[in-house]
Amino acid sequence: xxxxxxxxxxxxxxxxxxxxxxxxxxxxxxxxxxxxxxxxxxxxxxxxxxxxxxxxxxxxxxxxxxxxxxxxxxxxxxxxxxxxxxxxxxxxxxxxxxxxxxxxxxxxxxxxxxxxxxxxxxxxxxxxxxxxxxxxxxxxxxxxxxxxxxxxxxxxxxxxxxxxxxxxxxxxxxxxx
Amino acid sequence: xxxxxxxxxxxxxxxxxxxxxxxxxxxxxxxxxxxxxxxxxxxxxxxxxxxxxxxxxxxxxxxxxxxxxxxxxxxxxxxxxxxxxxxxxxxxxxxxxxxxxxxxxxxxxxxxxxxxxxxxxxxxxxxxxxxxxxxxxxxxxxxxxxxxxxxxxxxxxxxxxxxxxxxxxxxxxxxxxxxxxxxxxxxxxxxxxxxxxxxxxxxxxxxxxxxxxxxxxxxxxxxxxxxxxxxxxxxxxxxxxxxxxxxxxxxxxxxxxxxxxxxxxxxxxxxxxxxxxxxxxxxxxxxxxxxxxxxxxxxxxxxxxxxxxxxxxxxxxxxxxxxxxxxxxxxxxxxxxxxxxxxxxxxxxxxxxxxxxxxxxxxxxxxxxxxxxxxxxxxxxxxxxxxxxxxxxxxxxxxxxxxxxxxxxxxxxxxxxxxxxxxxxxxxxxxxxxxxxxxxxxxxxxxxxxxxxxxxxxxxxxxxxxxxxxxxxxxxxxxxxxxxxxxxxxxxxxxxxxxxxxxxxxxxxxxxxxxxxxxxxxxxxxxxxxxxxxxxxxxxxxxxxxxxxxxxxxxxxxxxxxxxxxxxxxxxxxxxxxxxxxxxxxxxxxxxxxxxxxxxxxxxxxxxxxxxxxxxxxxxxx
Numbered sequence: 001x002x003x004x005x006x007x008x009x010x011x012x013x014x015x016x017x018x019x020x021x022x023x024x025x026x027x028x029x030x031x032x033x034x035x036x037x038x039x040x041x042x043x044x045x046x047x048x049x050x051x052x053x054x055x056x057x058x059x060x061x062x063x064x065x066x067x068x069x070x071x072x073x074x075x076x077x078x079x080x081x082x083x084x085x086x087x088x089x090x091x092x093x094x095x096x097x098x099x100x101x102x103x104x105x106x107x108x109x110x111x112x113x114x115x116x117x118x119x120x121x122x123x124x125x126x127x128x129x130x131x132x133x134x135x136x137x138x139x140x141x142x143x144x145x146x147x148x149x150x151x152x153x154x155x156x157x158x159x160x161x162x163x164x165x166x167x168x169x170x171x172x173x174x175x176x177x
Numbered sequence: 178x179x180x181x182x183x184x185x186x187x188x189x190x191x192x193x194x195x196x197x198x199x200x201x202x203x204x205x206x207x208x209x210x211x212x213x214x215x216x217x218x219x220x221x222x223x224x225x226x227x228x229x230x231x232x233x234x235x236x237x238x239x240x241x242x243x244x245x246x247x248x249x250x251x252x253x254x255x256x257x258x259x260x261x262x263x264x265x266x267x268x269x270x271x272x273x274x275x276x277x278x279x280x281x282x283x284x285x286x287x288x289x290x291x292x293x294x295x296x297x298x299x300x301x302x303x304x305x306x307x308x309x310x311x312x313x314x315x316x317x318x319x320x321x322x323x324x325x326x327x328x329x330x331x332x333x334x335x336x337x338x339x340x341x342x343x344x345x346x347x348x349x350x351x352x353x354x355x356x357x358x359x360x361x362x363x364x365x366x367x368x369x370x371x372x373x374x375x376x377x378x379x380x381x382x383x384x385x386x387x388x389x390x391x392x393x394x395x396x397x398x399x400x401x402x403x404x405x406x407x408x409x410x411x412x413x414x415x416x417x418x419x420x421x422x423x424x425x426x427x428x429x430x431x432x433x434x435x436x437x438x439x440x441x442x443x444x445x446x447x448x449x450x451x452x453x454x455x456x457x458x459x460x461x462x463x464x465x466x467x468x469x470x471x472x473x474x475x476x477x478x479x480x481x482x483x484x485x486x487x488x489x490x491x492x493x494x495x496x497x498x499x500x501x502x503x504x505x506x507x508x509x510x511x512x513x514x515x516x517x518x519x520x521x522x523x524x525x526x527x528x529x530x531x532x533x534x535x536x537x538x539x540x541x542x543x544x545x546x547x548x549x550x551x552x553x554x555x556x557x558x559x560x561x562x563x564x565x566x567x568x569x570x571x572x573x574x575x576x577x578x579x580x581x582x583x584x585x586x587x588x589x590x591x592x593x594x595x596x597x598x599x600x601x602x603x604x605x606x607x608x609x610x611x612x613x614x615x616x617x618x619x620x621x622x623x624x625x626x627x628x629x630x631x632x633x634x635x636x637x638x639x640x641x642x643x644x645x646x647x648x649x650x651x652x653x654x655x656x657x658x659x660x661x662x663x664x665x666x667x668x669x670x671x672x673x674x675x676x677x678x679x680x681x682x683x684x685x686x687x688x689x690x691x692x693x694x695x696x697x698x699x700x701x702x703x704x705x706x707x708x709x710x711x712x713x714x715x716x717x718x719x720x721x722x723x724x725x726x727x728x729x730x731x732x733x734x735x736x737x738x739x740x741x742x743x744x745x746x747x748x749x750x751x752x753x754x755x756x757x758x759x760x761x762x763x764x765x766x767x768x769x770x771x772x773x774x775x776x777x778x779x780x781x782x783x784x785x786x787x788x789x790x791x792x793x794x795x796x797x798x799x
Contacts (some may be wrong), residue, residue, distance in 0.1 A: 005787050016791050031791070033400050037569050038790035039783060041598060045356055045559040046196075047724045049772035050779040056658065058783055060600045067595070166784040174499060 007057060011065035011078060021071060021076060021141040032066045072134050073163060076156045079141060085149035087156060099158055101130075106165060116176050123169050130162050196326035198356060198560035199317045200552025201366070203306060203330055203344065205264040205387030205413055206519070207231050209546060210313035211322075211553035213562070218368070218553040220546050221320050229545065230316075232386075234308045235259040244312045256281035256443045258295045262415060263309075265387045266291050266302035267347075268339030273552065275411050279419065290343065303347045310351035327356040331554035332546050333388040334360035335408030335575045337621050338633050338663045356559040358660040362392035363403055363572050364383030364551030367516040368542060370396045371554060375539075377512040378404075380500075382530060382538070383548075384493065384520035387413035391497045392503050393511070403572040405504040405594045407496045412452075414520035422449035423475070424485035425464060429473050441468050456482050456524045483525045490529050497533065503594055506717060513549045514538045519545050543596035571596050574657050580616035581627045583608060590655045593623065600656040604670075607651075611643040613794070615651055619665050638667045707760075714761035714768075718751050721768050725775060734780045744778060747771040 005014065012019040015031045037043070039058035044051045068074045077087055106126060113119045133155065140152050199212045199221075207229045211220045220228040227246070235248035236258045243251060252259045260282070266274055271286040283291040285299050290337050292299035317325050330353075332344050341358055348355045362381035366597045369375055383390040390408035394401055421507065423434050434442060448466040455462040461478040493563050501508060516538045528537040537718040542550075558568045573596055579589040582605070607615065615638045622630030641649050656664050677786050694746075725748055733741065747770055754767040 005784055005791075030561075031403070033569065033571075035787060036571060037400075038786040040571075042357065042555075042559060042568075042570060046561040046720070048721055048726065048773045048775055048779065049768075051728065051782065052726070054776070054779040054783045056598055058657070058787065059598050059659070063599050064601075076725045137246045142308060170502065171500065 007106050011069050014062065014065050015069060017069070018126065019079070019082070021072075021079060021138050023075065028069055029163065035062045039170075048096070058127070073156065073159050076141065076152065076159075078135055079151055080153045080156060083114070083147070083149045085153045087153050087160075095158060095161070098115060099161075103161060103170075110172060113172070116173065119169060119172055119176060123166070125174075126166055126169065130159065130166070133159055133162070139142060187581055194411065195562055196560040197317065197321050198324050198327050198329070198553075198556035198562065199313075199325055200329045200549050200554070200556045201310060201313055201331070202361070202364070202549035202552060203264065203310060203332075203347075203546075204232055205262050205385055205415065207386070207545070208309050208313060209549040210317050211546070211549040212317060213557040215554055217330055218550040218557075220549055221316055223316055224319075225307075230309065231261070232263065232306075232309055233259060233261045234263070234300075234305045236295040236300070238296065240297060242297075242308060242722075244308055253440065253443055253447070255502075256343045256439045256643065257283065258297075260293055260295070260300060262365050262387050263302040263305035266293075267306065267343075268337070268343035269302070270634075277443065278435050281443055303343050303350065306344070306347035307350035310348055310353060312451070313352055314353055325353065326560055327354040327446065327556065329357050329359055329364075329552040329559065331361045331364045331552050332358050332661075333383075333385070333408060333410050333571075334362050334390040334392050334403075334406040334572075335388065336661075337410070337576055337631055338578075339631070340410065343663055345662070355660075356556055358662075359552060359555055359570065359571055360390070360406070360470045360575075360661075361388075361392045361548045362404070362406070362517060363401060363570060364549075364555065365515060365542075365547045366392070366394045366396060366401050366752065367551035367554050367568070367570070368547045369515050369539070369551075370401060373494065373539075375513065375762060378506065378510055379767070380497065380511050380514040380534070381517055382493070382497070382514055382521060382526075383408075383517040387411070387415050387494055389413060389496070391500050393500055393506070395616035399567050400569045403573045403596075404506075405500045406573055406575050407503070407738075408499040408575070409492065409496060412489065412492060414518075416489055417453055417520065417523070418446050418449045420483055420489065421453055421484045422446050424481065425466075425475055425477065426468075429468075429475060431468050431473070437468065441466075452477055453482065453523070457524060479524065486525070490525055493526075494529060494533060494789075499521070506684060510533050514539050515547075516557050517544050536550070558687035572637060572661070573597060574599065574661060576621045576631075576654055577623055577757075578619070578621050578657070578663060579630075580605070580634075581651060585627045587620055587622075587627055590653070591657060594655075595716070597657050597661055600654060602652050602654040605651045605653060606647045607641065607649045608646055608787045610646050612646065612649070613641045613643055614639045615641060615667070617653060617665070617667055619655075620665070623664075632661065635667065636665075636667075638669065641669050644671070669784060670681055691758070710761045711764075714764040715755045718764050718768050721771055722748055722751055722755075725771065728775075728778070732782045732785060735785065736778060740778070744775055746773045 015028060017023060033080060039055055039062055041052060041055045045053040057088055068078050080087055109122050113122055137155050140155065141147055199210050202209045207699045209220050209228055209230065211218055222228045229243040231249040233245060233248035233252065235243040235251050235255060237243060248259050252261065269291055271277060271291040271354040273285050274291060276356065277284055283294040285294055288368065290301045290303065314325055330344060330348055332341055345355055345358060362383045365381050365383060366379065379394050379396055381392045381394065388410050389412040390406065392406040393404045395404055401770045419434065426434060426445065434445065437445065448464050450461050452464045456479050461476060463474060463476050465472060465474045471708045484788055505529065514534050521544050527538055555568065555570065557563050573594045575590060575593060577589045579587045580590040582588045591599060593602050617636050617638060618632065619634045620627055621633050624630050638651060648671060649669055652666055652670050653667045736744065751767040751771050754764045758764050
């Protein structure tokens with residue numbers, strides 16, 4: 001039996017996409033649906049238990065890859081891990097001073113924001129900063145002849161703080177509504 | 178008992194023979210069964226032409242039952258023994274049931290799930306629901322004069338794991354083969370998507386008798402992708418009745434709803450429900466009810482009703498906004514909002530939707546039937562009756578899943594709105610030197626504190642080799658299957674010593690408990706348990722033989738001659754066991770051997786399917 005594609009292939013290989021940061025989201029989406037169309041357990045509801053087990057494994061693997069490729073931060077972290085640059089998300093918390101200052105300012109602004117409008121304004125500001133960092137991440141990864149993966153990992157770590165903060169903002173919005 | 182079908186010796190029945198597959202909407206206030214006939218989904222009526230079965234079961238003297246309309250009619254005089262809205266108690270402890278003091282039952286707060294004491298003993302929502310499901314199953318079998326092969330049963334999208342598991346247990350108790358549990362708004366979207374040909378980003382607003390769901394879906398040519406979902410599994414039309422009833426009692430200067438006798442309460446609530454329904458068509462209605470032997474007549478207009486219930490509608494709006502935020506879209510991006518559930522007939526609800534989305538909501542399919550119709554379409558596809566590739570459902574898990582960590586905090590492992598099936602592993606470590614066991618507590622919910630989330634299961638991982646604190650690596654894997662049901666396993670990796678355990682949520686019934694309920698004279702139980710399980714094993718064996726043969730017909734070229742001979746021998750063994758073995762275990766063993774022996778074949782077939790899917794894309798692109 002021909003080995004072909006396996007569960008161990010990388011997310012990029014599985015989706016037939018070039019291994020880079022910039023991604024064609026429309027193509028990612030279409031491929032996801034095509035792959036699930038072939039692998040989803042619903043397609044195997046009348047099949048043998050073995051076929052159903054295999055379908056479940058594949059459907060889970062396809063969803064995992066899709067979720068990772070779709071989210072720019074997860075995608076960047078995944079590229080780091082493919083290139084052996086450990087994010088050390090738990091142990092390495094050293095961040096540049098300016099970044100930490102910014103974080104503190106935002107946290108203060110959030111704790112002082114009492115209206116939905118104030119939280120929304122902060123949310124917009126954080127989102128804009130995040131977008132700018134993602135742009136520079138793209139230049140760091142796709143634009144360089146030889147990528148400094150340790151530096152990329154540092155940027156990704158910073159973005160993880162920002163994402164965490166954005167989910168705190170969302171929670172505040174929930175509480176205010 | 179329906180007769181078994183026997184084919185000619187040595188001949189398999191036609192693999193393309195149509196299987197009877199039904200969709201069942203197991204609702205809080207009423208339930209329906211639908212099936213695809215002549216290519217069209219339709220709700221199946223009872224012998225009096227009624228498609229709606231009230232979700233009511235009355236337990237009679239002498240062990241009999243009334244189910245549906247008869248039970249509902251007797252509700253006023255025998256409230257204690259007539260269980261309605263049992264869905265509110267599915268997978269719930271007494272403390273979880275909001276406002277149980279207002280209900281006319283003697284609740285029994287037993288471990289696992291709350292029970293109701295009736296003259297026929299304590300009944301849980303699983304048993305009550307099983308009666309309703311069995312009634313619908315018999316209705317379908319009478320309609321088709323054939324066995325039901327399987328059913329798709331709908332659940333509120335916002336049902337948690339315990340509620341889903343309880344629903345599946347009820348179906349099993351009713352003798353139904355569950356092809357899939359699907360979410361109610363998703364089922365409605367299928368019906369709309371296929372019937373009305375809608376495409377794009379749509380919201381489904383589903384306000385039923387006791388539950389509220391909102392799902393945001395992207396619809397495109399047979400693909401139903403749920404982007405985000407939210408809701409409240411304890412908010413529905415019943416609550417509107419209670420608010421109106423309370424307002425009326427207050428205006429009449431009477432005592433509160435809680436202080437009435439069960440019979441008075443039932444009558445006031447029934448009067449309020451009738452007024453609510455009437456106010457969907459007219460502006461003012463008169464209400465009459467009896468308290469302390471005095472009949473009270475009041476007029477109520479739509480404005481009073483809207484004021485009394487505005488908080489409930491506002492809650493649904495807040496939940497919609499959260500779903501929009503989760504999906505990172507705004508109300509203007511939504512192309513239409515589909516109304517599902519009888520409670521969406523209320524003008525105030527429709528107006529609120531029109532205001533939020535800036536366009537009138539879609540109400541062209543019957544809001545009572547649309548969920549059952551969508552479930553029937555999916556059941557037909559799952560049973561293999563529809564052309565493959567017609568329909569693909571990509572649904573999500575509604576609530577985050579996580580573990581308890583130090584200090585009673587929740588570590589989320591699977592985030593809400595993850596597409597299912599999904600699995601995620603996370604590594605944890607020990608807290609103390611020499612720690613050899615670890616307690617794993619699985620919870621569901623969005624809050625940071627364990628005490629504010631729903632506890633799903635607890636288990637212990639033992640046999641961790643003694644190490645210093647923080648040295649062990651315990652990998653906990655969460656898996657949510659296509660029914661939205663969770664299983665959790667844990668193993669110690671660091672030392673190479675592995676221990677793994679798989680848990681079922683605390684609310685799920687064990688197979689023994691289900692068998693016990695069946696034995697206790699359940700309405701659908703066949704007299705002979707042994708005969709029933711033998712028959713199930715034979716049917717299952719037949720299914721596996723057919724499935725293997727059609728796989729061989731399609732992709733047999735993937736196997737070498739030796740591999741083919743092995744599979745053929747395994748199939749022959751299953752066939753022989755199903756024919757000759759008088760007991761189910763021998764048949765199950767042969768089926769399991771076939772499953773194991775065809776694992777490689779299944780993997781190779783999947784591989785081909787995946788490559789074809791990718792190749793198809795590449796061809797399309799050129």
